[in-house]
Amino acid sequence: MEEVVLLETLKEYFGYESFRPLQKKIIENIFKKKDNLVIMPTGGGKSICYQLPAILLPEITLVISPLIALMKDQVDGLNANGVPAAFLNSSQEEADKQAIFQKIDKKEIKLLYVAPESLQFVDRFLSDGKVSLIAIDEAHCISSWGHDFRPAYTQLGYLKNRFPSTPVLALTATADKATRNDICRQLNIPDAKKHVASFDRKNLSLDVKQGIKRFEQISQFLKNRQKESGIIYCLSRKTTEELAGKLKAKGFKAEAYHAGLAHLERSQIQDDFINDEKQIICATIAFGMGIDKSNIRWVIHYNMPKNLEGYYQEIGRAGRDGLPSDTLLFHSYADVIQLQKFASNAKNEDVQLAKLDRMKQYSEALSCRRKILLSYFGEFLEEDCGNCDICRNPPEFFEGTVIAQKALSCIFRLKGTEPIGTVIDVLRGSQNEVIRRNGYEQLSTYNIGNDISWRHWQQYLIQLINLGYVEIAFDRNNHLRLTEQAKKVLFEKETVYLADVQEEQLKTPEEKAATAANSLFERLRQLRLKIAKEEDIPAYLIFNDAALKDMEKQRPMSDSEFLLINGVGRKKMEDYGYRFIKEIIAFSKDKRENKPKKKTTKGNTLKETLTLYEDGLGVEEIAKERGVAKNTIITHLLKLYDEKEEINLHQLIPISDLKAVEKAKKKLDNPGSLKAFYEYFEEAIPYETIKISLKILDDKEN
Incomplete structure (x- = not known):
């Protein structure tokens, strides 16, 4: 699929100018009919990876989703963006299901959401070739290693056998290495390309x-x-x-x-x-x-x-x-x-208890919390994040490279086959059954850390796990294994700083100040809420907060400018653009009226008009402010436009009037006469609007 088509579809239906990391690569793989496993954090843009291809693929896209509420939410969002979608589940009336089947037969639906328990509804009308893509959301639910195992998901492996030529896209926000491999095995997609997005949610x-x-x-x-x-x-x-x-x-x-x-x-x-x-x-x-x-x-x-x-x-x-x-x-x-x-x-039980212990270690950690989270999912962060309580109020650190080298060497000598307790026992030279049975007293790292207490070793090893040098293999009886980063400490003399375990009292950070209640963002948020109530849909389906923030920053005052807002597609612009632009203009007016009046001199009349225009006033407000006729201000703005000042003529007139003038220009015998246009429209369109429209049309032709 050509890149230009993908980008046009992305903007048209979802309002975005560019793809997020990995999205384009995943979508291209789908068009190559390859299976994919996508590990992408919540909010990272997983849905677009199958929703966008679904629009362009010839047949229906089948989406397996675990919750009815999630399906409804996704379908509502797609329909709001102009993408035909539906869902099937056991709570629906038979008549509703039949209506959906008919739409599918007529190819009027691009995406069909189905719960794993409801797959029997699908079998009777879909065959290989009629499904262009199978997307399995929350794919970690299939694995007993996963944190949210659901037995109903274990049957999904048959889908690849049922539709062998259809690409399968498995998606999840959270899965460790053991869970990722188990997902591919159970879904019968052993050769699936694994795409692991960054888990770093900096915000x-x-x-x-x-x-x-x-x-x-x-x-x-x-x-x-x-x-x-x-x-x-x-x-x-x-x-x-x-x-x-x-x-x-x-x-x-x-x-x-x-x-x-x-x-x-x-x-x-x-x-x-x-x-x-x-x-x-x-x-x-x-x-x-x-x-x-x-x-x-x-x-x-x-x-x-x-x-x-x-x-x-x-x-x-x-x-x-x-x-x-x-x-x-x-x-x-x-x-x-x-x-x-x-x-x-x-x-x-063993896996759950081990993962609970890891959660406890995170809660009691003395290292950057973001580093801990990222290392857990196999991602290494070089610098501390600066956006967690530990970074804001760090404990005392000491140079602990030698301690780290002893611990990492011990794990290496044990070949990654023992849990944390046994590693500590070897370091401290313990004489117990596990040590004797396995001959660990013969290791070169045996007893090299007997000067450090058991509790302190435990804390230091937890810190090394948190820092990303060591990982816990939950699918291998919680054995400690070295990561690639450990080589830097063992062989490249990387310095390791460890937190002093005695310093556990952390200061409380100050709370952040809230957004001012009288901001443009708040006005737009209230408008969004009002429209949502009118249409009985969730507010964020109209525009998300990021789009409102972009509107607050860019202050679009025309259709073309509004379409440039990130998250605004053509349908959203047509449905809601007028009301949001009106609110932005009203806010600018209110802000101007509440500002202290500027003292101006009568020196340069054009400059005074330009200053007021740049402050966000409309033509009538400028005329009122300056005590002159509205037509005079129009003349000023047209002159300023001719002098190459940044005057947006499209903001000054309705787009419907511009189109009407354009049509009239083709019909009139004397299109150069303002009076001819004025009489043609039976005085319904003002002189100044006609004047501006003709200026725009002349520039367009030239």
């Missing part, structure tokens, strides 16, 4: 605090976030209800969300949150997987999550529009005990 700040006086800390956190949307994740239903009640009492629009609520009530709460009717959701982890709301500004974990994959996915629901957003995690020993109970007797 998310990361903070961790002790789980004491949590409500007081949350209240302080929310003090300057009165109008921002956020989620608070809790372990129990009871906690969600109690916390929501306390927040309501403080005047916040908060609701509890958990599996114990009736389906209709849950749906209503979710819709209210999506449509900005509710500001805060206090939820169990059942909430959020089906949410594609781009303007969630913060996420709080009231309790510690059970693993880093879940934590990363949940904080990833904040700031999907790329704007700065905050995350806060509370942790306590009580949370760890509770989560250990949840993991006991599970089918993959």
Whole structure:
């Protein structure tokens, strides 16, 4: 597929001028009919990897998605962008299903979303050749190594056998190495090209605090976030209800969300949150997987999550529009005990407990938190992020290269076959059954660290894991293995700085100031909310926060300028452009009226008009300000335009009037006469509008 076609489709339907990293490569692979596994963080643009090809491919694209709410959200978004899409699930009436089948037969639908449990509906009308692409979202659900294993996903391996010539695209936001390999094996796509995007969400700040006086800390956190949307994740239903009640009492629009609520009530709460009717959701982890709301500004974990994959996915629901957003995690020993109970007797209990331990290590870490998250997903960050609580208030560090070399050498001598406890026992020269049985006392690294306590070695090894020099192989009984980065320490004399484990008291960072309530962004946000209520759709489906921020910055005042906003496609411009441009112009007017009046001299009348125009005033406002006729200002602006000043004539007249003048020009016998046009339109179009239109048309012809 030609690049120009891909870019035109991207702008036309999704409003973007360019692809994000990896998107173009993945899409090109799809057109080559190759299988792909995509590991891309929440908000990284996974959906476009199959939605854009679906528009251009000849047959239907089948999308497997785990939640009805997620399907509905995606389908609503596609339809809002002018892409025909539908979903099938067990909750639909038979008549609704039949109507969708008929549309598919007529090739009126480009994307069909189906839950894994509902695949039997698809089998009866699709055959090989009728499906151009199979996309499997949340693909980690197929693996028992994954953090959100779902038995219904294990049947999806038959799809490649059923549609052998159709490319399969498996997508997930979070999967470690073991899970990635398991996904490909179970989906029967062993040769799939793996695309791993950067997990570095720079716009998310990361903070961790002790789980004491949590409500007081949350209240302080929310003090300057009165109008921002956020989620608070809790372990129990009871906690969600109690916390929501306390927040309501403080005047916040908060609701509890958990599996114990009736389906209709849950749906209503979710819709209210999506449509900005509710500001805060206090939820169990059942909430959020089906949410594609781009303007969630913060996420709080009231309790510690059970693993880093879940934590990363949940904080990833904040700031999907790329704007700065905050995350806060509370942790306590009580949370760890509770989560250990949840993991006991599970089918993959050992894996769950090991991943819980890694989550605990993250919570208690003394190194850059972003480095820890990225190294967990196989990505190495050279510099500290500067946007986490550790970076903002760093502990005392010391030069720990020798300690690191001893630890890494020991793991190397053990050939990556032992967990952290055995590594420490070898370093400290312990005499236990594991050491004797395996002959580890013969290793050159045996007893080389007996001057350091067991607890300190544990902390130092955790730091080396966090720094990306060591990884835990969860699919190999939690053995420690060296990463590529370890070679720099062992063979290239890279210096390693370790945190002093005695210095664990961290300062509390100051809260960020909230956005001013009277900003243009807030005006546009209120307009978006109003339109969303009128059309009964989620506000972010109209424009996301990033698009509103771009409007605030660029101040578009014409259709052509509005189309240049990132995230604005042609259909969105046609549907909503007029109202947003009107609001931007009104804001500029209000801002001008509230500013102190400038003292001007009568020296250069053209310059005075230009100054007022550059301040954002319209023709009538300039005329009123200067005490002259509107037609005089039009004359000034046309003269300034001829003198090559940056005057946007298109802003001064409606596009419909310009088109009308253009048509009239072709019909009139004397198109050079303003009076001829004025009489032709029966005085419905003013002289000044005709004058400006003719200037634009003359320039166009020349």
